[in-house]
Amino acid sequence: MLGSDLDAVVRGNVERVREQVAAACEAARRSVGDVTLVGVSKYVGPPETAALVRAGCTVLGESRPQLLWSKAEAPEVFGLPIQWRMIGHLQRNKVDRTVSVAAAIDSVDSLRLLKAVNDAAAAAGKTMAVLLEVNESGDAEKHGFAADDLPAMLGELGAYRNVQVEGLMTMAAREGDRDTARHNFAALRELRDRVATPNLPLRELSMGMSGDFHEAILEGSTMVRIGSALWEGVL
Numbered sequence: 001m002l003g004s005d006l007d008a009v010v011r012g013n014v015e016r017v018r019e020q021v022a023a024a025c026e027a028a029r030r031s032v033g034d035v036t037l038v039g040v041s042k043y044v045g046p047p048e049t050a051a052l053v054r055a056g057c058t059v060l061g062e063s064r065p066q067l068l069w070s071k072a073e074a075p076e077v078f079g080l081p082i083q084w085r086m087i088g089h090l091q092r093n094k095v096d097r098t099v100s101v102a103a104a105i106d107s108v109d110s111l112r113l114l115k116a117v118n119d120a121a122a123a124a125g126k127t128m129a130v131l132l133e134v135n136e137s138g139d140a141e142k143h144g145f146a147a148d149d150l151p152a153m154l155g156e157l158g159a160y161r162n163v164q165v166e167g168l169m170t171m172a173a174r175e176g177d178r179d180t181a182r183h184n185f186a187a188l189r190e191l192r193d194r195v196a197t198p199n200l201p202l203r204e205l206s207m208g209m210s211g212d213f214h215e216a217i218l219e220g221s222t223m224v225r226i227g228s229a230l231w232e233g234v235l
């Protein structure tokens, strides 16, 4: 696709998705400023990713660490004002480099990973923003803490001074319909409401993708992770 066509298509997609996010916020009587659009760039290369940034979507999610690193360093992308968020499973041997590139890791799914992120952040002299991924749907193939294990896990956080746990993340059941997704999202919000404290308000709820972000916003999502809907006409 020619660069100018690519820009026009991506700009149109971003506008449409932002309108749909705004409509969901209105239906939920929430402020549109309370929901961050995380553009998921995993399906595309650096030129398309740069087009997304030019269209005003500057918070980007990648689900594979190597792709996040290489994209962040690609000539088309390097230097653009991007906040990278790691949204997929992260192995501990990939933590150091991811901590150096990403602004946040939204997919912390074990205490061992949290410890590794904490150590890497400490070595780099920084504090890393993270979300804890909860397997709210109970899908066996999904990563994430079991909801029942979360309270005990939060009790351990005091030991990790170089991570800032800002909230929770989940993915809806793979096989489910929108009602099932909404049920999963409500369960995550209720879990947050039960375990949050004044010292650990867990404000962020990262939930909702292209097929279910309307339901997620109705249930309190503060970050929607949207891929396919932003790449219509591009893929």
Ligand SMILES: *Cc1c(COP(=O)(O)O)cnc(C)c1O
Binding pocket: 040, 042, 063, 087, 088, 171, 209, 210, 211, 225, 226, 227, 228, 229
């Ligand atoms: C791919 C992916 C998304 C985006 O999914 P779409 O259905 O394409 O919007 C969101 N979150 C995670 C963790 C993903 O891996």
